[in-house]
Amino acid sequence: MTANPQAILHGQAAVLDIANLDTDQIMPKQFLRGIDKSGLAPGLLYDLRFDAAGQSRPDFVLNQPAFQGVDVLVAGANFGCGSSREHAVWGMQQYGFKAVVASSFGEIFYSNALNNRLLLAMVAEADVQAFMAEAAQQPGPLALSIDVQQRTVRSAGHAARFVLSDRHQRMFLQGLDVIGASLAYADQIRAFAAAHWAAQPWVKEVARKTRDRLPV
Template sequence: MTDSPVTRTDHAVLRGHAAVLATPNLDTDQIMPKQFLRGIDKSGLAPGLLYDLRFDGAGQPRPDFVLNQSAFAAVDVLIAGSNYGCGSSREHAVWGMQQYGFKAVVASSFGEIFYSNALNNRLLLAMVPEADVQAFMHEAAPLSGPLALEIDVQRRVVRSAQHQASFTLSDRHQRMFLQGLDVIGASLSYTDQINAFAAQHWAAQPWVKDVARATRERLSALAQP
């Protein structure tokens, strides 16, 4: 494998540099704390990522936390503890990880809602057996910087210089990653079929088409003097 950074030019293979965060049951409240959920859009979430782990009570960076160390400044893959992303359903946890620069997480298990949110937003989650997670962590431990990883979406395999592990991924999500699509893009790929179904539906039941608009116009007309 090569030691190049993550690139989006090849959707079949993601190459990146991984940091280890072995804490199990890291929930979405910790990944993206509540005080960073005040915006009305997806922007500005990177500063809040893992805030209480990255900073102390005075707002100063914790020097021993992996993401605060200069050697790990450009990591884009996380090797995480089990049940990563459990807890509340906040999609901001996924958006914050992406805005910080993460492209993938490797773990043995994930919170169910976080898993769906991540894959629908093109944050790749590679779920491998716990023994393989430990092998990657063991390989990373003596390094002074991140572990180079290659995630082959086509073959559903995670590779490092010393280890290889298969991961699970549904066919639907695999197609989305290979085609460079999030869930909205995947839905739009069925535009012709959706339009055909709608035309058939309205032709068979024309009385329910635009019923809300028609009702609103009728009530507006009745209200006129």
């Protein structure tokens, strides 16, 4: 039997030990000018990565040469709190992140992330501290394996279980975002719509019919 390539994420992690990092810090408002999802990577964590003059902060972990290309964050508690902007998730993905390990997350950010296939592994705070302590003992990223099937996060020196709903687990294992998961029920959706319109034909395409009655 062939292993599911979606089941285990092998990543290189950087530590961002900042509690209550909100979505305005993850993706500042000045980068929300576009009408689509593109072009958000330059804004990710901008005020942490750059100073007021736009110069790179050499002491910030993501600016250090050894941490170029990391794709996992081990982060402080309540990561992604604040506003509901989905751009924070899109920006993280465009930058290259595949997962965040933390003890808690902002509720809306958590839903936005999992619905877009940014994996959030919520572990105990003691486990976060163990991973951070291990990372501090080495000069570069911490190698992590996140097993979606078993709901575990492992490094060379520590292992932890994480919380993930059955629905989100299935989405990751099947390679689906929330739209793809919805389309899996396309036949049932069409059948429901047909029955609904048959019983109440006056509601079918009511917006289009109203628009068509308006003068050009």
